[in-house]
Amino acid sequence: MIWLDTIVQGILLGGLYALFAAGLSLVFGIMRLVNLAHGDLIVMGAYLILTIVSVLGINPFLAALIAMPIMFALGWLLQRVVLNRVLGPDILPPLLVTFGLSIVLQNALLEGFSADSQRIGAGLLETASWNLGPVTVGIMPVLTFASAILVIVGLNQLFYRTSLGRAFRATSDDPVTASLMGIKPAGVFAMATGIAMIVVTIAALYLGMRANFDPTIGPARLIYAFEAVIIGGLGSLWGTLAGGIIIGVAQTLGAAVSPEWQILAGHVAFLVVLLIKPRGLFPRAYD
Amino acid sequence: MTLLETQNLTAHYGDFQALFGVDIRLEAGQTIAIIGANGAGKTTLMRSIAGVLRNAPGMIRYDGTAIGALPADEVMAMGVSMVPEGRKLFPSLSVEENLLVGTYGRKIVGHWSLDTVYRLFPILREKRHVPGTALSGGQQQMVAIGRALMSNPRVLLCDEISLGLAPVVIRDIYAALPEIQSSGASVIVVEQDIGQAMKVASTVYCMMEGRVTLSGAPGTLSRGAIHAAYFGAHA
Ligand SMILES: Nc1ncnc2c1ncn2[C@@H]1O[C@H](COP(=O)(O)OP(=O)(O)O)[C@@H](O)[C@H]1O
Numbered sequence: 194m195i196w197l198d199t200i201v202q203g204i205l206l207g208g209l210y211a212l213f214a215a216g217l218s219l220v221f222g223i224m225r226l227v228n229l230a231h232g233d234l235i236v237m238g239a240y241l242i243l244t245i246v247s248v249l250g251i252n253p254f255l256a257a258l259i260a261m262p263i264m265f266a267l268g269w270l271l272q273r274v275v276l277n278r279v280l281g282p283d284i285l286p287p288l289l290v291t292f293g294l295s296i297v298l299q300n301a302l303l304e305g306f307s308a309d310s311q312r313i314g315a316g317l318l319e320t321a322s323w324n325l326g327p328v329t330v331g332i333m334p335v336l337t338f339a340s341a342i343l344v345i346v347g348l349n350q351l352f353y354r355t356s357l358g359r360a361f362r363a364t365s366d367d368p369v370t371a372s373l374m375g376i377k378p379a380g381v382f383a384m385a386t387g388i389a390m391i392v393v394t395i396a397a398l399y400l401g402m403r404a405n406f407d408p409t410i411g412p413a414r415l416i417y418a419f420e421a422v423i424i425g426g427l428g429s430l431w432g433t434l435a436g437g438i439i440i441g442v443a444q445t446l447g448a449a450v451s452p453e454w455q456i457l458a459g460h461v462a463f464l465v466v467l468l469i470k471p472r473g474l475f476p477r478a479y480d
Numbered sequence: 481m482t483l484l485e486t487q488n489l490t491a492h493y494g495d496f497q498a499l500f501g502v503d504i505r506l507e508a509g510q511t512i513a514i515i516g517a518n519g520a521g522k523t524t525l526m527r528s529i530a531g532v533l534r535n536a537p538g539m540i541r542y543d544g545t546a547i548g549a550l551p552a553d554e555v556m557a558m559g560v561s562m563v564p565e566g567r568k569l570f571p572s573l574s575v576e577e578n579l580l581v582g583t584y585g586r587k588i589v590g591h592w593s594l595d596t597v598y599r600l601f602p603i604l605r606e607k608r609h610v611p612g613t614a615l616s617g618g619q620q621q622m623v624a625i626g627r628a629l630m631s632n633p634r635v636l637l638c639d640e641i642s643l644g645l646a647p648v649v650i651r652d653i654y655a656a657l658p659e660i661q662s663s664g665a666s667v668i669v670v671e672q673d674i675g676q677a678m679k680v681a682s683t684v685y686c687m688m689e690g691r692v693t694l695s696g697a698p699g700t701l702s703r704g705a706i707h708a709a710y711f712g713a714h715a
């Protein structure tokens with residue numbers, strides 16, 4: 194039953210990738226902005242949580258709760274002060290600006306925290322596991338996966354059940370007509386990036402508790418996030434989860450064959466899905 | 481009392497000038513019509529008033545305030561609501577959500593609510609969970625009108641609400657006008673169809689090539705004068 198175990202681990206790993214990707218998917222879905230600094234923002238979030246943990250001496254989950262409003266405010270400001278100015282019919286300026294932001298963040302983190310790798314200590318949780326007959330699952334991967342589901346359910350509730358969610362979708366459809374309804378697109382975009390940063394904080398918590406991180410690992414997380422979003426179909430959060438699971442399963446299967454195949458197998462799965470369904474698994478009906 | 485007026489309004493798209501000093505006036509409680517051929521500048525005038533196009537502040541005055549330079553969301557919050565040309569429903573929103581989004585920027589209690597809009601256009605209640613864009617053209621126009629009414633506007637701008645619709649459907653839609661007027665909204669209708677405009681408006685402005693070429697009460701305007709103002713003297 195080694196295969197079953199491998200697949201279950203892969204599915205759970207997909208939860209982590211979905212968490213990396215959900216914020217990216219949210220922002221892209223609402224304002225067609227590809228944030229190349231997304232991975233670095235996750236790493237920044239991990240350092241913020243780490244700092245709160247060591248300064249206040251509290252549990253990382255509590256520290257993440259404290260980090261959330263700070264990250265929301267940073268995202269809101271980033272959108273208001275920088276990104277809103279470069280959004281427009283031309284897609285190049287936002288790419289260049291977020292690419293620059295990525296480099297600035299990496300260097301600032303290097304300056305502030307050195308290149309030493311760090312980890313957010315989670316005590317017993319790090320090694321605790323459940324034995325479920327044929328498979329044994331770590332508590333941490335299960336928590337990660339459950340958090341990904343909660344994040345997606347929460348974001349979908351926000352999108353489809355609240356007036357802010359209607360404003361998000363209306364602005365995504367047609368910002369000019371949305372402004373005729375009294376919606377301020379600049380304000381809606383700032384809210385969206387703020388909310389994406391709350392999701393980034395949750396991703397950062399698990400990134401930091403599950404493995405070592407250092408200031409340079411952001412872009413590699415961004416790639417997995419990207420692949421998950423694109424496989425899933427742009428703008429669909431459940432699609433993003435499915436995309437994350439496909440990459441996760443491909444990676445654990447690859448690793449089971451031979452450890453050096455882990456990363457490559459994920460990328461190959463990405464390409465295969467795109468070959469079969471070029472618009473992703475759950476594309477939006479129109480665009 | 482004058483509720484809304486434009487004074488020497490000019491508008492540009494880049495280097496191209498679309499309006500050359502337009503003056504119109506809407507009295508409280510009145511319905512006026514803007515007529516003119518395709519390209520005359522009617523939509524540009526509506527977009528200027530609504531704040532989609534920004535102008536010098538004093539070029540548009542609403543309820544005593546210079547609003548020419550305000551963005552669309554602020555103009556809407558003050559009570560000026562628009563049914564845009566081409567309806568412009570939000571494709572990812574259902575009929576009901578399209579209506580609800582109309583109250584996003586202005587939560588004023590008044591005659592209009594989901595319930596009264598559904599009573600005005602009963603078919604929309606049946607279709608309320610369907611995506612707005614899955615409806616027929618006339619039904620979509622009803623959604624666009626309902627969406628603009630949901631904020632209980634004081635001024636309703638209707639840009640070519642009969643465009644592309646069959647005569648019976650146009651009649652159904654215009655049948656809603658009396659209730660809209662009695663809810664307290666003053667209305668500007670933009671039409672290419674002269675007959676429709678003459679029936680509902682107390683003042684008609686005819687536009688051509690970015691200028692008002694004729695205005696007055698429908699009864700006072702001769703057929704020949706309208707023809708000349710609409711198509712130009714050479715037509
Ligand atoms: N977005 C735009 N960019 C450039 N020119 C425009 C734009 N919209 C309208 N125009 C031009 O402005 C003039 C007036 O157009 P419009 O206000 O749409 O007229 P109408 O609504 O009376 O048909 C036309 O000559 C049209 O070609």
Ligand SMILES: [Mg+2]
Nearest residue numbers: 522523565640
């Ligand atoms: Mg027009």
